Amino acid sequence: MTDIAIVAYQQTDAVSDAGAVNEVELIIPVLGRVFEQAGLTNSQDVDFVCSGSCDYLQGAAFAFVLGVDALGAVPPIKESHVEMDAAWALYESILKIRMGHAESALVYGFGKSSPGELPIVLSQQLDPYYLAPQWIDAISLAALQARQMLDQGLVSERDMAEVVARSRNNALNNPHAQLAGEVSVDDVLAEDTYVSPLRKADCCPVSDGASAMIIATVEKAEEWGKPYAVISGIDHRIETHNLGMRDLTDSLSTRQAAEGAGMGQGRVDVAELYAPFSHQEIILTRALGLGEETSINPSGGVLAGNMMMASGLSRVGEVFDRIVSGEAERGIAHATSGPCLQHNLVTVLEKA
Amino acid sequence: MANLAAVVGIGQTKYTTKRDDVSIAGLVREAAVNALQDAGLTWDDIEAVIIGKAPDMFEGVIMPEIYLTDALGCNGKPMLRVHTAGSVGGSTALVAASHVQSGSFKRVLTVAFEKQSESNAMWALSNPHPFSTHLNAGAGGYFAPIIREYMRRSEAPHDVGIKVAVKDRLHGARNPLAHLQKPDITMQEVEESFMLWDPIRFLESCPSSDGACAMVIANEELAEQAPKPPAWIRGVAMRSEPTMYAGREEVSPQAGRDCAADVYQQAGITDPRRDLDCAEVYVPFSWYEPMWLENLGFAPEGEGWKLTMEGATSLDEGGDIPWNPSGGVLSSNPIGASGMIRFAEAARQVRGDAGAHQVEGAKLALGHAYGGGAQFFSMWVVGAEKP
Numbered sequence: 001m002t003d004i005a006i007v008a009y010q011q012t013d014a015v016s017d018a019g020a021v022n023e024v025e026l027i028i029p030v031l032g033r034v035f036e037q038a039g040l041t042n043s044q045d046v047d048f049v050c051s052g053s054c055d056y057l058q059g060a061a062f063a064f065v066l067g068v069d070a071l072g073a074v075p076p077i078k079e080s081h082v083e084m085d086a087a088w089a090l091y092e093s094i095l096k097i098r099m100g101h102a103e104s105a106l107v108y109g110f111g112k113s114s115p116g117e118l119p120i121v122l123s124q125q126l127d128p129y130y131l132a133p134q135w136i137d138a139i140s141l142a143a144l145q146a147r148q149m150l151d152q153g154l155v156s157e158r159d160m161a162e163v164v165a166r167s168r169n170n171a172l173n174n175p176h177a178q179l180a181g182e183v184s185v186d187d188v189l190a191e192d193t194y195v196s197p198l199r200k201a202d203c204c205p206v207s208d209g210a211s212a213m214i215i216a217t218v219e220k221a222e223e224w225g226k227p228y229a230v231i232s233g234i235d236h237r238i239e240t241h242n243l244g245m246r247d248l249t250d251s252l253s254t255r256q257a258a259e260g261a262g263m264g265q266g267r268v269d270v271a272e273l274y275a276p277f278s279h280q281e282i283i284l285t286r287a288l289g290l291g292e293e294t295s296i297n298p299s300g301g302v303l304a305g306n307m308m309m310a311s312g313l314s315r316v317g318e319v320f321d322r323i324v325s326g327e328a329e330r331g332i333a334h335a336t337s338g339p340c341l342q343h344n345l346v347t348v349l350e351k352a
Numbered sequence: 353m354a355n356l357a358a359v360v361g362i363g364q365t366k367y368t369t370k371r372d373d374v375s376i377a378g379l380v381r382e383a384a385v386n387a388l389q390d391a392g393l394t395w396d397d398i399e400a401v402i403i404g405k406a407p408d409m410f411e412g413v414i415m416p417e418i419y420l421t422d423a424l425g426c427n428g429k430p431m432l433r434v435h436t437a438g439s440v441g442g443s444t445a446l447v448a449a450s451h452v453q454s455g456s457f458k459r460v461l462t463v464a465f466e467k468q469s470e471s472n473a474m475w476a477l478s479n480p481h482p483f484s485t486h487l488n489a490g491a492g493g494y495f496a497p498i499i500r501e502y503m504r505r506s507e508a509p510h511d512v513g514i515k516v517a518v519k520d521r522l523h524g525a526r527n528p529l530a531h532l533q534k535p536d537i538t539m540q541e542v543e544e545s546f547m548l549w550d551p552i553r554f555l556e557s558c559p560s561s562d563g564a565c566a567m568v569i570a571n572e573e574l575a576e577q578a579p580k581p582p583a584w585i586r587g588v589a590m591r592s593e594p595t596m597y598a599g600r601e602e603v604s605p606q607a608g609r610d611c612a613a614d615v616y617q618q619a620g621i622t623d624p625r626r627d628l629d630c631a632e633v634y635v636p637f638s639w640y641e642p643m644w645l646e647n648l649g650f651a652p653e654g655e656g657w658k659l660t661m662e663g664a665t666s667l668d669e670g671g672d673i674p675w676n677p678s679g680g681v682l683s684s685n686p687i688g689a690s691g692m693i694r695f696a697e698a699a700r701q702v703r704g705d706a707g708a709h710q711v712e713g714a715k716l717a718l719g720h721a722y723g724g725g726a727q728f729f730s731m732w733v734v735g736a737e738k739p
Contacts (some may be wrong), residue, residue, distance in 0.1 A: 049592075056414045060479040061407035062437060065724050068594050076607035079592035079728075080443055083408065083415055083435040092432065092447055098454035099354040101588075125414035128470075129375060132413070238421045238431045256428060338418040343431065 014305025087312030171300025235260030361391025404444025405688030438723025441691025524679020587618030691721025
């Protein structure tokens, strides 16, 4: 398989409410910075563009159509869109490059979750006949999962609080983080429960934001002369939607995706895991068999800020940044979609 | 260079106003099972599923691939959801093809659907966007002024759209899956149908349908072993441009012209009317046939309507370049699936498997879809011969 180079990555700050900024205004500054980083001007300088967004965050059909206004798509461009996290837009773009129809691509994701009540909105992605009419929100489903973990003795509330405390402290070094601070495990445990057994701190915040990435063939990246990291593997797998038929304390599809992406072929220095709830980071870490040698969510992860539709791509971007800065030589990025980690994507990145 | 890929199985549902006998899952599964049967395959033969549909608000289900994974035998496999407005059915087929053309997969299933009866598309399209001009017009209201501009420029006679409406319904009467079955339709009946968005009459508009379409796409080795003739993918192209910008050509958008030039170049087509045997083109309102005849290079600018009036695009009149032999979008319109139906019907033609709407001896066919404010285009050319 053709190796793919990541040449540039930028994101907005994760903020609880971007105010009157519309989607185009949210995207344009990030695109400007990512083009500048790659030494390019606009989308005319890449061969393909793919984005990820969700109409229901905006509350109107065709959210992504307005996104095209941010691209400089005159003359027309080769462009596509997934109604998924932009990590899957990255996946589509890689296929396009590997089939020889593009040498470079812009990938971006954006979401403004602040206008709605995100956990309730997400209830409408459940089975429309049997589950959605019950309006089971995303936090309640995660709480059921956490309860299973606790009841089976697979995790303690202290373990979960340790994930939160580490996220808050790591996020002190992340200028884009929404939640950061010198927080101890006992500070977290002192909080009341929110949707039992979850405390508010166990749940990611709701964030507005966008992120963007430029990828290319290794030859093109060399030509551009910018520092780059290599995507050596990417795979994603989905599991049954029927929660009663899944082992919610494990993540089979994450393990399958990691195997498909070739994670086991080398050391993993850094892992950015898309775990919107503290106990899910533990599930993912165990499913992937990550140990002491791996730094997990050094950015603070999505507990520090969860830009819906962009967070999965941002995980890849965070690992890219660490490889290019020399902090790590090999790492993995994980993205998820659906209730209780139903659909998972794993990308393996390596030093060029 | 891209790896070779071909369509080895096609499955569709019957298109109708309301499929109240099946759930959304039942609808997509029906098309998928039909495609697997057509290919002589089972679920285990499929490595990945690529699904497409138009806005989630059409059914009121956010990211429905999450719920549809079980119905589409996807558990443990990759599943990707494409959404590029009305062109999505075509784009989804192209993204599915890229799974094989990239050499990453040997055989994939792609499905596109819309179950419009679950919600109200006019409502879903008319929700105001924050901070943006609110058109509240639906698709017909948006395209009507563009059609009027075409009529003004081309000085086409008033009944070109009426002719298309009759022609596509007569084609549809040959296709048992078509939603509208109007074998006795007349020019007079169309002309007397009520005006919806002047100049678009009721019978010059597409219906609102429930339905799904699926295809199995395989690599060269597997396509050669397929029990039925494969439809080889000879060219693939997508283009997008913004909805509005100063000087935008809305009657014959640049994105459509560029997309066609790209796909023709890949397929070795220099004169589309001569080189292609038929075309399945996204015509949701009658006048878009002459407009796209020009945009896609089948006729010089201002003369697309002449082909229509001469019967060049009609199967019943023995035209040299039949357009929409299946009846097209004017006969069936499950929006998110409509583009894939065009792509699949083009493939049926070159497989020689189109039943009563077969274009005799068809060897090379165009599948076309467009969406948004006629700003998103996806096209493929499929052929009976391996490139």
